[in-house]
Each structure stands twice: as structure tokens, then as C-alpha cells.
Amino acid sequence: MALRTTAVLRSSLSKWAYNLSGFNKYGLLRDDCLYENEDVQEALRRLPDHVVDERNFRLVRATQLSLQKIVLPKEEWTKYEEDKLYLTPIVEQVIKERKEREKWEKEY
Amino acid sequence: MSSKNLALPFVRHITIRGYAQAAPAVRKEAKLQTSVLPNKTFVAAVDNGSPVTRVTIAFKAGSRYEPQTELGLAHVLRSAAGLTTKNASAFMISRKLSQIGASFNASGDREFIYYTLEASQENLQEALVYLNNIVSNQEFRPWELSDNVSRLKFDILSLSPQVRAVDLLHKAAFRRGLGNSLFISPKKIGKISSESLQHFASTTLTPGRCAVSIVGGSQDTAALVAQALQLPASGDAQSNASTYCGGELRKEMGGDLAHVALAVPGASAGSPQSLALAVAAKALGNGPVTKWGADNTPLAKAIGNIGPFAAAGFNVSYSDSGLFGIVLSVPKDEANAALKAAAKLLKNPNLSADAIKAGKNQLKLQVLSEAESGVSLSELLAVQGLYTGSAKSPLDIAKDIDQLSSSDVSQVLASVVKNKVSMGAAGNLAFVPYVDEL
Numbered sequence: 001m002a003l004r005t006t007a008v009l010r011s012s013l014s015k016w017a018y019n020l021s022g023f024n025k026y027g028l029l030r031d032d033c034l035y036e037n038e039d040v041q042e043a044l045r046r047l048p049d050h051v052v053d054e055r056n057f058r059l060v061r062a063t064q065l066s067l068q069k070i071v072l073p074k075e076e077w078t079k080y081e082e083d084k085l086y087l088t089p090i091v092e093q094v095i096k097e098r099k100e101r102e103k104w105e106k107e108y
Numbered sequence: 109m110s111s112k113n114l115a116l117p118f119v120r121h122i123t124i125r126g127y128a129q130a131a132p133a134v135r136k137e138a139k140l141q142t143s144v145l146p147n148k149t150f151v152a153a154v155d156n157g158s159p160v161t162r163v164t165i166a167f168k169a170g171s172r173y174e175p176q177t178e179l180g181l182a183h184v185l186r187s188a189a190g191l192t193t194k195n196a197s198a199f200m201i202s203r204k205l206s207q208i209g210a211s212f213n214a215s216g217d218r219e220f221i222y223y224t225l226e227a228s229q230e231n232l233q234e235a236l237v238y239l240n241n242i243v244s245n246q247e248f249r250p251w252e253l254s255d256n257v258s259r260l261k262f263d264i265l266s267l268s269p270q271v272r273a274v275d276l277l278h279k280a281a282f283r284r285g286l287g288n289s290l291f292i293s294p295k296k297i298g299k300i301s302s303e304s305l306q307h308f309a310s311t312t313l314t315p316g317r318c319a320v321s322i323v324g325g326s327q328d329t330a331a332l333v334a335q336a337l338q339l340p341a342s343g344d345a346q347s348n349a350s351t352y353c354g355g356e357l358r359k360e361m362g363g364d365l366a367h368v369a370l371a372v373p374g375a376s377a378g379s380p381q382s383l384a385l386a387v388a389a390k391a392l393g394n395g396p397v398t399k400w401g402a403d404n405t406p407l408a409k410a411i412g413n414i415g416p417f418a419a420a421g422f423n424v425s426y427s428d429s430g431l432f433g434i435v436l437s438v439p440k441d442e443a444n445a446a447l448k449a450a451a452k453l454l455k456n457p458n459l460s461a462d463a464i465k466a467g468k469n470q471l472k473l474q475v476l477s478e479a480e481s482g483v484s485l486s487e488l489l490a491v492q493g494l495y496t497g498s499a500k501s502p503l504d505i506a507k508d509i510d511q512l513s514s515s516d517v518s519q520v521l522a523s524v525v526k527n528k529v530s531m532g533a534a535g536n537l538a539f540v541p542y543v544d545e546l
Contacts, residue, residue, distance in 0.1 A: 046250070100199065104203055108207065
């Protein structure tokens, strides 16, 4: 029972933090906000084309909104439940491959 | 220190030298062992005591199994060998193999794909782990395939025009199935999706279509290699039965030379006719036997003195069909005369007994000298296993060649040359006659 309460509490806490962070008001997803370092760039290369196109659309829209100092109408905000991590698993894979490479270079 | 050396009695030195002897050189009989595992994988081994072991894993996954909508799959598949699989990354595969001095290559023909590993005996076990990782659970990640595109382009750019002529000949002769090109068409590069490759691999790289052969290792090692492979159990790609249609395909590429391949339908692999035709192909001619020497083969004599040219008989056998004919490279201006003379010989080859005897000897030499190289021997064993379900040692093949009489060869030859001639031509075709003009 205590466990379940904790889980519910945690989920509502993260939902609150998610809404507080504000990027969802521009229609962005969490993975749209990743800093584009080399790993992320490599991961973006591995995405299917249509996913990259959708990402670019969201980024352009967000820039436009930010310039105009407005946000999307509330029904178009990204919902916490709908925010799927489309990039993070690939970034993790890229980092794993880089670590493997670096480990090899160090050892031989 | 020197005093200590002197302290060693001279007599004792002599006894040591006397008793020490070189280990007796054991002349190992390199016996060929074959078997079929319960999962229908064919396994062959020749333990010849070589310090380098060659392992070949071959599959019936050549270009003839490509569907007509996805031509070029087989080329992409063999070029994708060594990319990241479920078990190991491309980086680790290449680094680990080079760290232990092993060498790996993937090659293919119309019927099969061969994954061949060469490693020294002491590093064999580790190398086999990586061979297994390369072959099983291939993933074909889309971004790695697109990084691989330049390799495909290079493959196509480095094709010799003779190879193109023979490729066109197959297309003209069989249209589909065996007619599928060995190489991806330039327009298809980058358009073969990971999914279709995955589908092709899962229907062709299966245990029932697999042969494992090992040269310089034991039968048990080969069986272990075969059993360790993680392959999809089901799925069986079918190829259309090859029917010989006959025809002509030409590719005008410019240049000074015309390269032409002429052929009639030959015999299928493993049949006695195919061996007779192989002898006949050698008997027709294979270029001069001494460097810069005169070419005294029947083919060269038929073409006559037209300046520099190269001509050779050729014979290929596949599981259900084959081709027998002539490959010719001539300067463009002499193409007409040379090609007509060669076609006349192909349609009516009156090979003398001496020519056939020379052909037998040359074929024997070729079979035996190819077997000297471990890689080609191990691929040869795998091919035989996949074609016929058994394997013969090169020595036995040479004995079979000996037993052919010249009348056998002429009979088989007379029966195949009655068929329609097909032609594939590449290069400068300005003066190359069409096949009905021959």
C-alpha cells in the first residue's frame, strides 16, 4: 500500500514538474530539448527521416512562438502522458558504443 | 660465467646432443570427413595439420534467390558482413579479429554466400566466437547500411568488362533466377531497405541451407561451429527453376576493346556431363601456357592471326543448369572476324584427342593447384556439400577427370552445342555482330 502511494505520489510530482518546466507550452517534447552534442547528432542521424522532420517542425514552431512571445492554445500543449522518449534510447546506445571504443583505445 | 660453461663436461654435452633428436615428422594423412548434422547442416573437415585454419560457413543465399522486386539483395548482404549484429558491434568485430591476426572475408556467387575466416591455430577459438557473431543474428542497422554505400559503389566501379560480359550473358541466357546479376544496379544503391535485407537473411541464412567446412581443423570443431550458429529455424527462399531462354544483351561502354561472352546451355553441377564440359572448356583453349608464348589452342587457331587478342573456353555449373562457352577480348576493329570464327568453333567443335588430353591435364592442374590454397579448398568443400550433399577431395576429382575418355567429352560436347547460342557483350561494340549474324 505504501509502495503504491509512493508511486502515485512520484508520478504526480513528475507531472507537476513537467508542467512547470514550460517547454510543453511550445508543443515541444522532452527529447527536443536535448543539447545537440556529438552523441545526439549521431543519434539524430540514425532516426528515420519522418521522425526528424516532425522534430524539426516542432523546433521551428517553438522558435516562432518564442519570437512572438506567445504560447500554443492550451489544448495543443504536450501532455506528460504523450511525451515519448524517441531519441534518448538511441543516444544511450551511441554513448555505449563510444565508451566501448574509448575503452579499446585505452587498452591497446 | 664462462668458467661455468667450461665446467660442463664435454662428454655430457655429446650425450645430450646424441639423445636429443628431432621429433619424427609424422606424415599425416589429410583425410576428408563429412557428415550431416541433425539440423541438416552439412559439415566437412580436412585435418591437414596446417598452422593456419580456414573455416567457411556457406549458405544458399546467392543472387538467384533474390525476388525480382529486390534485385541486388545478395550483393548488399555480402557487403554487410561484419556490420553490427545483435551480439557484437562492427567496431569490436574488426578490432578483435585484427588483434589476433585473423582475416575474414565474405564472397558470393549466383548460388551461395561464403563467410570465410582464416586464423592461426592458437587463436582459433577466439576467432570462431567472432565468426559466429558475424554470421548469426545479423541486424542490418539502416545507418550502417547507408554508411556502406560507398563500398557498393566501389565494387561496381572496379568491375572488369569481362565480368560484365559474363554477367550480361547470364541475364540473356536465364532472364530470372540464375540470370539475376551478381551486382546491385547503380540505381538501386541505397534503396535496399533494412527490412527487406532482414527478410532475405531470415529466409536464406537457415541451418538447412548451410554448410560448414574447415581446413586444418577437426570434424568436431566444424560441428561445434555449426551448432553454435544462432540462425532462424524456419523460412526457405525458393528460386525459379532455371530455364534456358537464350538471347543477347549488349552494353556499349566505349574504349578500344570489345569483350564478348558466348555460351550454350551446359550441365548442372555434380553431373558427369559437367566434368566433361569442364575438360572441353580447357581443351578449347585457355590462352598461351608460356608467358608471351604462342597460343596454340584450337580456339586461337580458329580465330587466326588478327593481332593481339585473348580467348578462353569457360564452363560454369549451377545446381540445375549451367553454361558452356567462350570468353573473348579483341580490339574493336577485329571483333567481327574474331567473333564469327569463335562462334563457328563453338557451334561445331571438332576437338582432337590430343586437345582433349591437354584439356584434361590442364583441368587436373587447376583443380589441384586451387586446392593448395586453403581458402579455395574450404569453399570448394562447402560448395560440393550444398550441391550434392557429399564432398570429394581434389585428388578424387582429379581421378574422375582421368577416367573420362575423349569420346565421353566429344559426345557431351556434341549434344550441348546443338542448342541456341546466347551472348553478352561489353566494351566498344561498334563492329560486334549480333547473335543471329554469327
